[in-house]
Amino acid sequence: MSENAVIELRKVGKWYNSYHALRDVSLTIRKGEKVVVCGPSGSGKSTMIRCINRLEAHQTGHIIVNGTELTDDVKAIEKIRKQVGMVFQNFNLFPHLTVLQNLTLAPIWVRGMAKSEIEEIAMMYLRRVRIPDQAHKFPGQLSGGQQQRVAIARALCMRPEIMLFDEPTSALDPEMVKEVLDVMIELADEGMTMVCVTHEMGFARSVADSIIFMAEGTIIESGSPAQFFENPKSERTRQFLGQILEH
Amino acid sequence: MSKDSTPHSTAALAASFEEEPSQASVTSLPGGVTALKPFGWAKNNLFNTKLNTVLTLLCCAILWFAVPPMVNWLVVNAVWLGTSDECRAAAGACWSIIVVKHRLIFFGTYPFDEQWRPFLACALFVAMLGVSGVRAFWRPWLAGAWALVLVAMGVLMWGGVFGLTHVPNDKWGGLPITLMLSVFAITLAFPLSILLALGRQSSLPAIRSLCVGFIELMRGVPLVSVLFMASVMFPLFLPEGVTIDKLLRALAGLTLFTAAYLAEAVRGGLQAIPKGQYEAADALSLSYWQKTTLIILPQALRMVIPPIVNQFISCFKDTSLVTIVGLYDLLTAATVATTDPEWRPFFAEVYVFAGLMFWIFCFSMSRYSQWLERMANRYNRR
Ligand SMILES: Nc1ncnc2c1ncn2[C@@H]1O[C@H](COP(=O)(O)OP(=O)(O)OP(=O)(O)O)[C@@H](O)[C@H]1O
Ligand SMILES: [Mg+2]
Numbered sequence: 001m002s003e004n005a006v007i008e009l010r011k012v013g014k015w016y017n018s019y020h021a022l023r024d025v026s027l028t029i030r031k032g033e034k035v036v037v038c039g040p041s042g043s044g045k046s047t048m049i050r051c052i053n054r055l056e057a058h059q060t061g062h063i064i065v066n067g068t069e070l071t072d073d074v075k076a077i078e079k080i081r082k083q084v085g086m087v088f089q090n091f092n093l094f095p096h097l098t099v100l101q102n103l104t105l106a107p108i109w110v111r112g113m114a115k116s117e118i119e120e121i122a123m124m125y126l127r128r129v130r131i132p133d134q135a136h137k138f139p140g141q142l143s144g145g146q147q148q149r150v151a152i153a154r155a156l157c158m159r160p161e162i163m164l165f166d167e168p169t170s171a172l173d174p175e176m177v178k179e180v181l182d183v184m185i186e187l188a189d190e191g192m193t194m195v196c197v198t199h200e201m202g203f204a205r206s207v208a209d210s211i212i213f214m215a216e217g218t219i220i221e222s223g224s225p226a227q228f229f230e231n232p233k234s235e236r237t238r239q240f241l242g243q244i245l246e247h
Numbered sequence: 248m249s250k251d252s253t254p255h256s257t258a259a260l261a262a263s264f265e266e267e268p269s270q271a272s273v274t275s276l277p278g279g280v281t282a283l284k285p286f287g288w289a290k291n292n293l294f295n296t297k298l299n300t301v302l303t304l305l306c307c308a309i310l311w312f313a314v315p316p317m318v319n320w321l322v323v324n325a326v327w328l329g330t331s332d333e334c335r336a337a338a339g340a341c342w343s344i345i346v347v348k349h350r351l352i353f354f355g356t357y358p359f360d361e362q363w364r365p366f367l368a369c370a371l372f373v374a375m376l377g378v379s380g381v382r383a384f385w386r387p388w389l390a391g392a393w394a395l396v397l398v399a400m401g402v403l404m405w406g407g408v409f410g411l412t413h414v415p416n417d418k419w420g421g422l423p424i425t426l427m428l429s430v431f432a433i434t435l436a437f438p439l440s441i442l443l444a445l446g447r448q449s450s451l452p453a454i455r456s457l458c459v460g461f462i463e464l465m466r467g468v469p470l471v472s473v474l475f476m477a478s479v480m481f482p483l484f485l486p487e488g489v490t491i492d493k494l495l496r497a498l499a500g501l502t503l504f505t506a507a508y509l510a511e512a513v514r515g516g517l518q519a520i521p522k523g524q525y526e527a528a529d530a531l532s533l534s535y536w537q538k539t540t541l542i543i544l545p546q547a548l549r550m551v552i553p554p555i556v557n558q559f560i561s562c563f564k565d566t567s568l569v570t571i572v573g574l575y576d577l578l579t580a581a582t583v584a585t586t587d588p589e590w591r592p593f594f595a596e597v598y599v600f601a602g603l604m605f606w607i608f609c610f611s612m613s614r615y616s617q618w619l620e621r622m623a624n625r626y627n628r629r
Contacts, residue, residue, distance in 0.1 A: 055526050081532035092527035096545050096626050105541060106531035138626040158531060 006031045006066050006162060006193055007052060013060035014047055014217075021047045022058065023217040029195065031161075034188050036204040036225075037197045039214035040240060045197045048214070049164050052195065053084045066161065082110065085155030089167040091147040093139035099126070099150050100135040103157045111158065118157065125153040129183050145176030149183055156187075163187065165196040199244060205229060213237050331589045341593040345600050348584040352601065355420015355575035355583070361412065365423045368403040371396050372426055380615055382622065400427075416494050420575030422604070424494075428576065429563040432501040436562070437555075439502065440509030441548075444517055445539065447510065458510070465507030470568055474500045478572040497569045505562040512554040516547030549623040556616035560609045567605075577601060 007029040014022035021044050029035055037045050050056045051063060054070055054077045063070045065080045094102050103122035107113045126132040129149035131142075139147055148168055155163060165184065169177045181203050188194055188207045198204065204211055204225060211228040213221040213236075221228070221237045232238050293303040324339025327346070334341035345352070354362045375396045378384050404423065407413035446458035465473065477500030481491055491499075520543055528538035548555070570579040581601040585594035 053530055055529060078532050078534075081530060084530075086527075086530040088523060088527065088530075090523050092521075092523035094524065094527070094542055094546075096549070106533060109537050109541065110532045110534075140627060154531075 004031050005029065005064075007195070008064045009048075009051075009061065010064075011061035012048075012051060012058045012063060014044075014051060014056065014058045021217050022051070024061070025217070025219055026061075027212070027219065027222075029193065032191045032193055033209045034194045034207050035196065035210050035212060036208040037195065037212045037214060038199060038201075038204070038240070038244075039212075039220075043214040044217040045214055046166050047217075049166055049195055049197055052162075052164060053081050053086055055086075082158065083160055084162045084164060085158055085160035086164045087148070087151050087155055087166070087168045089171050091139070091144070091151045091171075093147055093151055093154070095139050098136050098138055099131075099142070102139065102150060103154050106154075107157050122153070122157050125156050126150075128186070129153045130179075143176060144172045145179045148172065148176075148180045152180075152183055152187070162193045162195070165194065165198065167197050167199070169198065169200060201229075201244060213240065215240075331593075334590075334593060340596050340599075341590075342596060344584070344590045344593045344596050348587070348590065348597070351421075351584045352577070352581045352597065353421045354423070355580040356418050357420060357423075358412070358414060358418065361406070361414060364403040364406065364411065364414075365419070365421070368400040369423055369426060371400060371403075372423075372430070376430070416492060419494070421580040422577050424569070424574055425563075425566045425577040426608075428494075428498055428501060428566045428569060428574075431498055432505055432566075433559050433562055435498075435502045436505035436509055439506040440513050441544065443506060443510035444513035447514055448517060461503075462507045462510050465504050466511070470501075470504050470565055471571055473504045474569060474572050476500065477503075493572065494574060497572050497574055501562065501565060501569070505558060505565070508561070509555060509558045512551050512558055513547065515554065516549075516551035517543065519550055520547055549620075552616055552620045552623060556612055556619075560612055563609060563612070564605060577604060 005028045007027070009025050009027040012022055012025045013020075025044075025048055027048075037049065039045055047056055051058045051070075052065060057072075058070075066083055068076050068080055070076060070080060093099075094105070097105065100119065100122055103125065104115065104118045107118040107121075108115060111118075123132060123135065126135055129152055131146050131149055134142055134146060134150070139150065142150065148171075152168075168184070169180050172180065177200070181200060184194070184196070184203070185207055196203075196208075208225050210222055211225055212219055213228070213232075213234075215236055221232060221234050223233075228237070229241070232241060292299075294300045320339050322339075324337055325342055326334045326337045326339065327342050329337070329341075329343050331341075331343070334343055350359065350362055354365050357365050375393060378392070379389060402408060402411070404419060405414060405416070443458045443462060446454045447462065449455045449458070474497055477496045478493065481496050481499065485491065524542055524546070525538065528542045533541065566576050567578040569576055570582075575583070578601050581597045585591065585597050
């Protein structure tokens with residue numbers, strides 16, 4: 001295992017029944033690194049990122065997170081999930097709980113934290129995502145951008161070392177994209193290890209340490225933003241960039 | 248009240264029950280006061296088309312022929328406190344039979360002089376049910392209060408202590424049987440049904456097929472045969488000398504039967520929960536039971552309050568079938584009350600009365616569920 005790698009994928013293979021969704025994906029992410037994953041629809045971006053916290057199980061190869069290998073072992077899965085926060089495209093907030101309860105639920109039940117202690121921390125995170133005044137509302141009463149910021153705060157309340165984002169802004173109205181990206185940029189500036197599936201190329205250019213381009217279940221190309229945007233190696237990447245930068 | 252609406256054409260009958268005056272029927276009086284003209288309203292809503300006119304007249308005719316005789320029988324010509332001879336002479340209902348036989352209807356074969364005990368037990372029970380329905384009382388002490396009330400009910404019903412004579416439970420009957428059977432069956436069936444519904448979705452094939460098998464078995468068999476089986480077959484499984492009380496066996500049968508139906512209602516709720524909720528809970532490292540009890544069930548159960556209460560109401564009415572294993576529920580006790588030769592002709596009144604008793608409880612459940620539904624789904628409202 002390479003020096004200070006926090007996430008390592010080695011020849012990971014994944015099938016949905018007979019459909020081969022990931023083909024020998026290998027990837028190393030260092031502590032504090034920000035990785036942006038992009039690629040056409042159906043290329044396996046979500047599948048890969050969801051394998052990292054075992055929302056999907058891979059069938060071949062190895063995934064090692066923070067020194068723990070993901071297997072069927074429930075203990076290992078729990079350990080890794082505690083260290084890895086995830087933000088979904090559709091927020092997936094718990095609609096029957098208030099914003100504050102959404103944030104404190106897992107720390108109380110999983111980490112065994114005292115309610116008063118975690119509520120203080122939760123309010124701190126809500127201030128950081130700039131919605132402390134919504135703490136006692138239900139998710140259904142918030143705008144999409146606000147909901148996604150709550151989702152980010154909810155993941156942060158578990159004090160993760162790694163954050164996974166699966167298209168966090170693509171379900172949002174354009175005017176709300178920025179408020180979510182701003183929060184993510186702040187998080188990146190603080191040194192969080194981030195893996196982010198996104199088509200926000202501005203964000204990728206300014207924040208990412210490396211960009212990964214996927215197609216048909218494999219990593220076609222990876223490199224620094226400068227190299228990726230100015231001088232892409234493969235024709236496939238050039239095509240994709242041409243399509244996405246047009247808009 | 249002056250809501251704009253065009254006259255309803257086809258739905259005139261339905262509209263006639265809504266207080267929705269159409270514009271034309273609202274006239275401004277001098278001084279700006281708006282008054283409703285019933286005549287104009289009727290013309291616009293009840294007689295606006297030929298079909299509606301016919302339907303309106305038809306309904307009026309039915310009401311004209313049905314209501315007066317019913318009121319006459321129920322109230323005007325009814326005998327309230329008379330003897331059976333006076334009843335025979337009268338043209339109306341004989342409510343005297345209820346007055347004379349109410350103790351038998353309510354308490355069955357419980358010793359006559361001790362019937363204050365089941366009365367008190369029922370009163371306590373109903374009061375406790377009422378208290379449990381109030382949100383402000385959903386506190387830990389409620390569990391303690393229930394424990395006390397159940398013990399008190401046991402003491403009252405069975406006796407044998409504090410100088411109360413012992414009354415074995417094959418002497419119990421009437422309302423206490425109906426109430427206790429239904430409430431206990433519901434309380435036991437509800438958690439069981441949740442486990443069954445969860446088991447039906449389990450990833451372990453053994454658990455899944457066990458739950459599916461049980462649910463399909465119970466749903467495929469009439470309650471009457473479940474009760475028979477519970478009554479006849481349970482004793483076969485038990486070691487020699489051990490007997491389970493007849494009442495408990497009926498309770499077990501009713502519980503299992505209700506649980507199977509409830510499980511299907513609960514499953515409906517589980518299936519309506521988006522996959523993202525499971526994933527978010529998993530990503531936060533919640534365990535299976537934490538995820539289920541904190542995230543999934545609270546949402547799933549709220550969604551299926553109406554079908555769940557439907558099953559509760561069903562279960563309450565189903566208690567009347569325990570008569571086939573020899574238990575005296577309210578309806579059986581009422582039937583017994585009609586066998587007295589002196590009052591024999593007046594069985595209809597007894598059944599109307601028993602029906603009313605059932606209706607009171609079922610209607611309360613129904614109204615309560617409406618409140619519960621509104622309360623539980625507040626988070627959905629923006
Ligand atoms: N649960 C599943 N069962 C079967 N096939 C699946 C499942 N999830 C994903 N797939 C398939 O696997 C492939 C990769 O899916 P994935 O969701 O990883 O793509 P993606 O790159 O995230 O695409 P998008 O940009 O549309 O989100 C797709 O062809 C998809 O149809
Ligand atoms: Mg995706």
